[in-house]
Amino acid sequence: MNSEPLLEVEDLDVHFGTEQGLLGRFFGDDSVVRAVDDVSLEIGEDDVVALVGESGCGKTTLGKAMIGLQEPTNGSVRYRGQDIWEARTGESEIPYSKIRRSLQMIHQDAGNSLDPNRTVFENLSPALKKWRPELNLVERRELVQTMLETVGLTPASDYASRYPHQLSGGEAQRTVVVRAMLLEPDLILADEAVSALDVSLRVNMMNLLLDLQDMFSTSFVFISHNMSNARYLAGKADGRIAVMYLGRIVEIGPPDEIINNPQHPYTKSLIWATSGLSEIDEPIESPPLREIDVPDPEDPPSGCRFHTRCPEAREACTEESPELTPVGETPRHEAACYYARDDREYWNSDPLPGLEGESGGGSERDPRSAGAD
Numbered sequence: 001m002n003s004e005p006l007l008e009v010e011d012l013d014v015h016f017g018t019e020q021g022l023l024g025r026f027f028g029d030d031s032v033v034r035a036v037d038d039v040s041l042e043i044g045e046d047d048v049v050a051l052v053g054e055s056g057c058g059k060t061t062l063g064k065a066m067i068g069l070q071e072p073t074n075g076s077v078r079y080r081g082q083d084i085w086e087a088r089t090g091e092s093e094i095p096y097s098k099i100r101r102s103l104q105m106i107h108q109d110a111g112n113s114l115d116p117n118r119t120v121f122e123n124l125s126p127a128l129k130k131w132r133p134e135l136n137l138v139e140r141r142e143l144v145q146t147m148l149e150t151v152g153l154t155p156a157s158d159y160a161s162r163y164p165h166q167l168s169g170g171e172a173q174r175t176v177v178v179r180a181m182l183l184e185p186d187l188i189l190a191d192e193a194v195s196a197l198d199v200s201l202r203v204n205m206m207n208l209l210l211d212l213q214d215m216f217s218t219s220f221v222f223i224s225h226n227m228s229n230a231r232y233l234a235g236k237a238d239g240r241i242a243v244m245y246l247g248r249i250v251e252i253g254p255p256d257e258i259i260n261n262p263q264h265p266y267t268k269s270l271i272w273a274t275s276g277l278s279e280i281d282e283p284i285e286s287p288p289l290r291e292i293d294v295p296d297p298e299d300p301p302s303g304c305r306f307h308t309r310c311p312e313a314r315e316a317c318t319e320e321s322p323e324l325t326p327v328g329e330t331p332r333h334e335a336a337c338y339y340a341r342d343d344r345e346y347w348n349s350d351p352l353p354g355l356e357g358e359s360g361g362g363s364e365r366d367p368r369s370a371g372a373d
């Protein structure tokens with residue numbers, strides 16, 4: 001990965017106002033959903049990041065903000081140093097059209113993102129016409145067919161003339177992948193791109209995406225709720241897994257580190273929920289969560305947002321939100337948790353009510369019991 005980031009997300013917030021009834025408006029109730037809250041992340045050239053978390057954790061909103069499809073409330077997203085939203089609204093060193101073409105998206109529902117009344121070629125051609133005006137019809141057709149062959153849709157001329165209803169789910173997804181790749185983007189956001197596929201097709205599609213990533217040196221951000229898929233994609237590409245919880249990245253690092261040396265209790269719960277993932281010797285019998293329900297994003301818990309569900313929570317966790325900090329000496333591994341970094345204030349505060357005597361009140365990991373100062 002080059003040192004110069006391809007994409008730089010800095011202190012990014014995306015907040016949405018919620019629809020208010022008459023009474024809410026009368027009393028000035030201006031509820032806000034903090035879909036993304038204070039996220040910073042760098043994506044390098046030829047880089048892969050798998051963004052994982054439960055539904056509603058803000059991963060799709062973050063992904064869309066990263067490629068310029070969702071306006072940030074605060075903070076910035078820079079493409080090769082150029083703020084995307086400044087480019088969109090005014091003068092910039094890199095034209096917005098260039099940025100738009102360089103940041104593409106593959107949607108989850110491939111079938112719905114293809115026009116049912118147009119053939120595969122007619123679905124793929126308009127973007128080429130717009131972004132590669134130097135190509136004539138014959139050249140466009142050749143390029144489309146070459147890419148269809150690259151993704152295994154052969155004979156390509158046959159697939160080019162099919163309508164979407166004549167494609168299987170996997171073939172439609174490959175067509176959508178071709179549409180994104182035709183523009184030679186620098187980065188592709190793949191939003192749950194394999195989750196709608198049968199298990200048997202899922203690995204094929206993930207391998208195809210990884211082959212294309214390798215072939216074209218395109219950076220990928222894979223959004224997934226499935227830790228197993230995230231591990232496969234980020235692991236094969238020497239990338240990172242970023243774990244999101246209620247609008248924030250709570251842990252990020254190389255897949256082997258995240259899976260076999262997780263630091264954040266939420267990451268541990270995701271691994272626990274995915275069978276056969278961890279190589280940790282002693283599997284945890286019961287769910288490592290105090291509460292199953294996710295808190296209301298309109299009214300997130302104070303301090304660490306995970307404290308209402310965290311088995312390690314102490315009073316200090318309710319006061320201030322922990323920042324991402326490096327985990328030991330491991331490169332690129334960071335976690336946002338007081339417990340993970342043996343924070344003195346954390347250990348000196350009381351376990352939350354109900355956790356006394358449980359793991360949160362236990363001293364197995366308490367640095368004070370090991371004589372740490």
Ligand code: SF4
Nearest residue numbers: 304307310317337338
């Ligand atoms: S900071 Fe506290 S509540 Fe948050 S994950 Fe760590 S131990 Fe749990």
